[in-house]
Structure formats: C-alpha cells, structure tokens
Amino acid sequence: MKRLPLVRRCPAWVPVFVLLLTVGQLAVAEWAPGIDRFADKAFGARLIAYPLLMVLAPAIWWLAHRRREPRAALTSHHAPYGAFTLVMLPFLIDVTGNSLDLYDSLVWWDDLNHFANWLLLLTGLGLLLCEQVQPRWAVVVLVCGLGAILAIGWEVGEWWTFIRHGTELDTAYEDTLGDEVLGTLGALGAGFLVAFRRPAPPRW
The missing domain is CATH 1.20.1270 (Substrate Binding Domain Of Dnak; Chain:A; Domain 2)
Incomplete structure (x- = not known):
C-alpha cells in the first residue's frame, strides 16, 4: 500500500x-x-x-x-x-x-493548546495506526476514541501532579471537563483528516 x-x-x-x-x-x-x-x-x-x-x-x-x-x-x-x-x-x-x-x-492559550495539540497528536497517531483500517468512518471513530482516552489520561496526570494538593482545586472540575471536551474535539478533527486524506477503498 x-x-x-x-x-x-x-x-x-x-x-x-x-x-x-x-x-x-x-x-x-x-x-x-x-x-x-x-x-x-x-x-x-x-x-x-x-x-x-x-x-x-x-x-x-x-x-x-x-x-x-x-x-x-x-x-x-x-x-x-x-x-x-x-x-x-x-x-x-x-x-x-x-x-x-x-x-x-x-487566557485562551490553554484552551487552544488542548484542541490544537490533540489535533496534531491524533493526526500523527492516526497516520501510524490506521493505514489498514476500513471503512473511513471506522478511522474517525478509532482516532476520536483514542484521543478521548488520552485526554482523560492527561487530565488525570495533571490532577495528580498539580491540582490535588494545589490552589486550583475549587475550579478543577470545570477546567478538566472543558479540557477533555477540547481534546476530544481535536481528536475528532484528526480522525476526519486521516480518514479523508486516504484514497477511497475499491468498490467490487
């Protein structure tokens, strides 16, 4: 291929x-x-x-x-x-x-990062992982799902490192939820990019 x-x-x-x-x-x-x-x-x-x-x-x-x-x-x-x-x-x-x-x-830099960085990261991972995945909708679902999992994992790591004993505990839930949504949306965009850069599968 x-x-x-x-x-x-x-x-x-x-x-x-x-x-x-x-x-x-x-x-x-x-x-x-x-x-x-x-x-x-x-x-x-x-x-x-x-x-x-x-x-x-x-x-x-x-x-x-x-x-x-x-x-x-x-x-x-x-x-x-x-x-x-x-x-x-x-x-x-x-x-x-x-x-x-x-x-x-x-103030908007952190939000932009979560969207754009997940778009970049999951586009790269999608290119590496989805070469043989068909049909295109499965590529979108796989890349977006992986991105959502990584977004949750990242937020857990941030909570463990910065928040649980820090000063941001009162707003942690709101910020974490927003970051996970932005990361997942970035991953969704990556899924479409990966899926539609590839040639369509042959029709038999």
Missing part, C-alpha cells in the same frame, strides 16, 4: 530537531536559576517524561517494521517522519508556551 504524501515528504531531521528543541527548553527550565514562570510546574518530571513519550511512537514503529521486514527496518527511506513529527509537536508547543509565558499572559 502506498504511503501518504504527508508522511513521505518529511525529512528525517525534522522530528529530531523538534525533539532537541523540546529537550533544550526543558533543560533550561529545570536548571536555569531565577526564572519565575518555570517555578512549581514539574519541569524535572517533564524533562524525563516528555522525551520518552516523544520517542515512544517512533520506537514502536521501528520495532514493528523490523519484525515485518527485518532488512528494510534499518535502511528504509520511507519511515513516516511526518507522522513522528506530528506526534512530537504538542510537547514542543507545550514547553514553548511555558518558555514564552503564554499560559499566564494569554
């Missing part, structure tokens, strides 16, 4: 560059002294978790590809670097938003 143009055109250095930019900002946030906007935002944990999450999808893809095609796995020029980049971009955007103090200076 032919790979999607979006995946094929992206060079290998792009996801590497996104990863390095993210790690570099996380390192500054963790170790540069006296920057108030980085205080109490768990950048030590992010410095470990974000790079691991960013390389998880490429690592799983390479392992699966190597199992199917042992020789091609190490020499393939058709790895889906575009999809890898889409999966990694939300982490870079999140860290950059903190570096530029956008979360505190723009």
Whole structure:
C-alpha cells in the first residue's frame, strides 16, 4: 500500500530537531536559576517524561517494521517522519508556551493548546495506526476514541501532579471537563483528516 504524501515528504531531521528543541527548553527550565514562570510546574518530571513519550511512537514503529521486514527496518527511506513529527509537536508547543509565558499572559492559550495539540497528536497517531483500517468512518471513530482516552489520561496526570494538593482545586472540575471536551474535539478533527486524506477503498 502506498504511503501518504504527508508522511513521505518529511525529512528525517525534522522530528529530531523538534525533539532537541523540546529537550533544550526543558533543560533550561529545570536548571536555569531565577526564572519565575518555570517555578512549581514539574519541569524535572517533564524533562524525563516528555522525551520518552516523544520517542515512544517512533520506537514502536521501528520495532514493528523490523519484525515485518527485518532488512528494510534499518535502511528504509520511507519511515513516516511526518507522522513522528506530528506526534512530537504538542510537547514542543507545550514547553514553548511555558518558555514564552503564554499560559499566564494569554487566557485562551490553554484552551487552544488542548484542541490544537490533540489535533496534531491524533493526526500523527492516526497516520501510524490506521493505514489498514476500513471503512473511513471506522478511522474517525478509532482516532476520536483514542484521543478521548488520552485526554482523560492527561487530565488525570495533571490532577495528580498539580491540582490535588494545589490552589486550583475549587475550579478543577470545570477546567478538566472543558479540557477533555477540547481534546476530544481535536481528536475528532484528526480522525476526519486521516480518514479523508486516504484514497477511497475499491468498490467490487
């Protein structure tokens, strides 16, 4: 099956560059002294978790590809670097938003992030996971459902890290519900993007 143009055109250095930019900002946030906007935002944990999450999808893809095609796995020029980049971009955007103090200076930034980042993340995951999924409506349901699950998981992680012993407990429910809705809507948009970028299945 032919790979999607979006995946094929992206060079290998792009996801590497996104990863390095993210790690570099996380390192500054963790170790540069006296920057108030980085205080109490768990950048030590992010410095470990974000790079691991960013390389998880490429690592799983390479392992699966190597199992199917042992020789091609190490020499393939058709790895889906575009999809890898889409999966990694939300982490870079999140860290950059903190570096530029956008979360505190723009009241709509957090909401935009939840929608746009889930759109990017689930488009990348959809391109990786749904190559053989038919019909198109099943792609939309699968991508949107996965996005909803990830949105819930992310909010649980935020609650555990920032809210349960913090000052945002009074508004946590409202904010969490809104973030989950925005993330799911972003995933729904990703489902349509993935489904309708592909050629229609043949009619017999």
